[in-house]
Amino acid sequence: MLLLQIDTAFIIEKILLITVILLGSLGIAMYLTWAERKVAAVMQDRIGPARAGIFGLLQPLADGGKLFFKEEIIPDRSTRTLFILGPALAMLTALMTSAVVPWGPDITLENGSVIRLQVADISIGILFIFGVVSLGVYGVMLGGWASNNKFSLLSSIRAASQAISYELAMGLSLVAVLMMTGSLSLREIVEQQHGFWDGYFTWNFFKQPLGFLIFLICAFAELNRAPFDLPECESELNMGYHQEYSSMKLGFYLFAEYINLFVSSAVIITLFFGGYNFPFMDKVAGAASPIVFSLICVLIFLTKIICCILFFMFIRWTLPRFRYDQLMRLGWKSLIPLALFNMVVTGAAILWIFK
Amino acid sequence: MEKLTNRSAPVNRDPMTFGEKIYLPAIAKGLSITIGHIFKKKATVSYPEEKRPFSPVFRGLHVLNRDEEGRERCTACGLCALACPAEAITMEAAERKPGEENLYREEKYAAKYEINMLRCIFCGYCEEACPKDAVYLSETIMPTNYTRDSFIYKKEDLLIPHPKMQQETK
Numbered sequence: 001m002l003l004l005q006i007d008t009a010f011i012i013e014k015i016l017l018i019t020v021i022l023l024g025s026l027g028i029a030m031y032l033t034w035a036e037r038k039v040a041a042v043m044q045d046r047i048g049p050a051r052a053g054i055f056g057l058l059q060p061l062a063d064g065g066k067l068f069f070k071e072e073i074i075p076d077r078s079t080r081t082l083f084i085l086g087p088a089l090a091m092l093t094a095l096m097t098s099a100v101v102p103w104g105p106d107i108t109l110e111n112g113s114v115i116r117l118q119v120a121d122i123s124i125g126i127l128f129i130f131g132v133v134s135l136g137v138y139g140v141m142l143g144g145w146a147s148n149n150k151f152s153l154l155s156s157i158r159a160a161s162q163a164i165s166y167e168l169a170m171g172l173s174l175v176a177v178l179m180m181t182g183s184l185s186l187r188e189i190v191e192q193q194h195g196f197w198d199g200y201f202t203w204n205f206f207k208q209p210l211g212f213l214i215f216l217i218c219a220f221a222e223l224n225r226a227p228f229d230l231p232e233c234e235s236e237l238n239m240g241y242h243q244e245y246s247s248m249k250l251g252f253y254l255f256a257e258y259i260n261l262f263v264s265s266a267v268i269i270t271l272f273f274g275g276y277n278f279p280f281m282d283k284v285a286g287a288a289s290p291i292v293f294s295l296i297c298v299l300i301f302l303t304k305i306i307c308c309i310l311f312f313m314f315i316r317w318t319l320p321r322f323r324y325d326q327l328m329r330l331g332w333k334s335l336i337p338l339a340l341f342n343m344v345v346t347g348a349a350i351l352w353i354f355k
Numbered sequence: 356m357e358k359l360t361n362r363s364a365p366v367n368r369d370p371m372t373f374g375e376k377i378y379l380p381a382i383a384k385g386l387s388i389t390i391g392h393i394f395k396k397k398a399t400v401s402y403p404e405e406k407r408p409f410s411p412v413f414r415g416l417h418v419l420n421r422d423e424e425g426r427e428r429c430t431a432c433g434l435c436a437l438a439c440p441a442e443a444i445t446m447e448a449a450e451r452k453p454g455e456e457n458l459y460r461e462e463k464y465a466a467k468y469e470i471n472m473l474r475c476i477f478c479g480y481c482e483e484a485c486p487k488d489a490v491y492l493s494e495t496i497m498p499t500n501y502t503r504d505s506f507i508y509k510k511e512d513l514l515i516p517h518p519k520m521q522q523e524t525k
Binding site: 042043044045046047050314315317318319 | 396397
């Protein structure tokens with residue numbers, strides 16, 4: 001049973017890392033709600049939450065506290081188990097994706113041991129992400145179905161069909177990237193984008209601008225964010241699939257959305273903007289100790305993620321919602337052919353130019 | 356049909372150009388507008404700390420005036436009550452007794468003077484109607500309260516402080 005002989009140091013290291021990542025993404029998601037409100041406010045010439053703490057920084061705590069003290073209502077005619085399972089699944093899948101994201105380079109200690117800032121370096125990282133993301137639809141679907149409410153059901157059907165349609169284009173746009181990297185492991189994809197300038201731009205964004213665009217649009221749709229927030233369009237479906245939810249179950253849904261936003265920004269940055277890589281990183285690596293260098297890398301990564309999230313928010317408060325047929329037409333008639341075209345061009349380029 | 360104004364613009368029904376179809380330039384344009392708004396002056400007034408100045412013609416809570424010697428100006432003529440479109444003002448007149456000359460300016464005065472602030476629409480007609488410059492609308496917002504009775508302002512509530520005898524504590 002050699003396979004099961006894992007030493008305790010490894011387990012402790014991983015548990016620590018998982019705890020940090022979980023708490024980190026929860027904390028960041030918490031402040032994303034604050035950031036979203038602030039962004040909305042400044043774009044509408046308001047100042048946003050400003051009463052709870054300085055700059056309203058305690059607002060997320062106040063919101064969370066409020067949700068905890070709300071009455072927990074489970075509708076009489078709902079399917080109880082599924083009703084409770086819905087938000088739990090949404091939360092679970094939102095948090096699971098962060099396991100394969102490499103948060104920083106390996107730290108090599110003096111005694112030769114290596115600390116990896118990645119929970120699991122699995123060789124099929126991207127497939128794992130896609131799997132978990134498509135599981136995420138179940139959270140919405142179960143919640144909407146179990147509520148026994150027509151609006152919730154409609155909204156969850158919309159969510160499911162939207163997610164499935166856009167996952168196709170998303171996967172196809174990634175295939176082009178994967179053909180260039182030749183690996184499904186996120187760690188390897190990041191390492192291939194080392195630095196910034198290596199005779200050519202190393203980041204995948206510069207090699208695959210069209211692929212990035214398609215991926216970004218699909219990410220918007222996958223996240224159920226404006227302009228693709230059809231599953232929860234207030235004006236048509238009241239609140240959408242979380243209509244019947246109250247208290248912290250509602251909180252879980254809303255919260256899972258922000259965790260999803262954070263994690264998919266991390267994935268976008270990892271895939272297209274070089275993850276934790278930054279210009280002149282080799283010089284910094286030579287000057288600083290490995291731990292400091294890793295910290296700098298993690299901070300750079302987080303900064304990039306926050307920029308990406310801000311972009312998501314700017315878009316949300318700029319664009320009106322798509323109509324459902326427009327959404328489907330964009331997904332099936334524009335993005336999928338475009339992604340296929342991109343794939344063919346990439347394949348041709350690899351075959352005849354960069355052989 | 357003849358146009359009412361010259362402001363109407365014809366609707367553009369041309370088929371969309373390629374640039375319009377791919378929608379991305381429009382998104383960039385929209386983003387530039389919203390991002391521009393980040394740096395604009397905010398319209399919010401943080402109310403209790405910051406107060407917006409009233410307009411010079413603001414009409415707030417009523418006051419009953421006194422003259423320079425502190426005598427009530429109101430003679431209970433009833434013109435304000437007559438002018439009031441909301442019928443918010445009621446009063447009872449009384450005759451000034453000898454020895455009360457330092458209290459009331461004219462021989463007749465208002466023994467009771469009530470304004471129902473729930474009826475009042477703050478139009479300021481009472482102020483205009485008053486021949487004796489007795490009733491004025493001040494720059495105070497009517498305070499809120501819990502009971503209907505407390506919105507009926509008596510003469511004591513409305514009279515301004517006596518210039519000599521009372522300290523201005525309000």
